[in-house]
Amino acid sequence: MDIKQALNLLKQNGYKYTGKREMMVQLFFEEGRYLTAKEVLDLMQKDYPGLSFDTVYRNLALFEQLGIVEGTEWNGERRYRIHCGGDSHHHHIICTECGRTRAIELCPMKAIFGQPENFEITGHKFEIYGICVECKEYEKNA
Known part of the structure; x- marks a missing residue:
C-alpha cells in the first residue's frame, strides 16, 4: 500500500x-x-x-x-x-526499542496446530518481540 x-x-x-x-x-x-x-x-x-x-x-x-x-x-x-498490504500470509518480528518490523513468511500456527479437528481457523496473529541488530549495536556503543 x-x-x-x-x-x-x-x-x-x-x-x-x-x-x-x-x-x-x-x-x-x-x-x-x-x-x-x-x-x-x-x-x-x-x-x-x-x-x-x-x-x-x-x-x-x-x-x-x-x-x-x-x-x-x-x-x-x-x-x-x-498496513503491509499484499495477500501473502505472514507474521512479524518487532524491535521493542525502535518499533521497526520485518515480515517472516513462516507460520508457527501450522507447526503447532496443523488443522484442528472440527474447527476452522479464520484468523490469528503471531508476533515475535526482540531487539534489532541496529538497536543492539547502539546499546553496546552507548
Whole structure:
C-alpha cells in the first residue's frame, strides 16, 4: 500500500480527505515503524498545535478499521504501523526499542496446530518481540 492508496481508501469509504489525515498517513510511511498515539501527536504538534489526543485516537481507530494501519500491543500500550498490504500470509518480528518490523513468511500456527479437528481457523496473529541488530549495536556503543 502506498500513500495514494491509503488516502483513496478514506474517500472510497465516504470519509473526508483532510490535511491532518494526509499528514498522519505520511508519518507512518516516513517513520516505517510502530508508533504510539502519543508519538503521532508529538510528531504532528508542530504543524497542528491544537491537535488533540481524541482526534489522533479517532483517526487511528478509523485507519485500523479501514486497513490503512495495523495495530498491536506491547508494554500495555497500543501501537500502529502502516498496513503491509499484499495477500501473502505472514507474521512479524518487532524491535521493542525502535518499533521497526520485518515480515517472516513462516507460520508457527501450522507447526503447532496443523488443522484442528472440527474447527476452522479464520484468523490469528503471531508476533515475535526482540531487539534489532541496529538497536543492539547502539546499546553496546552507548
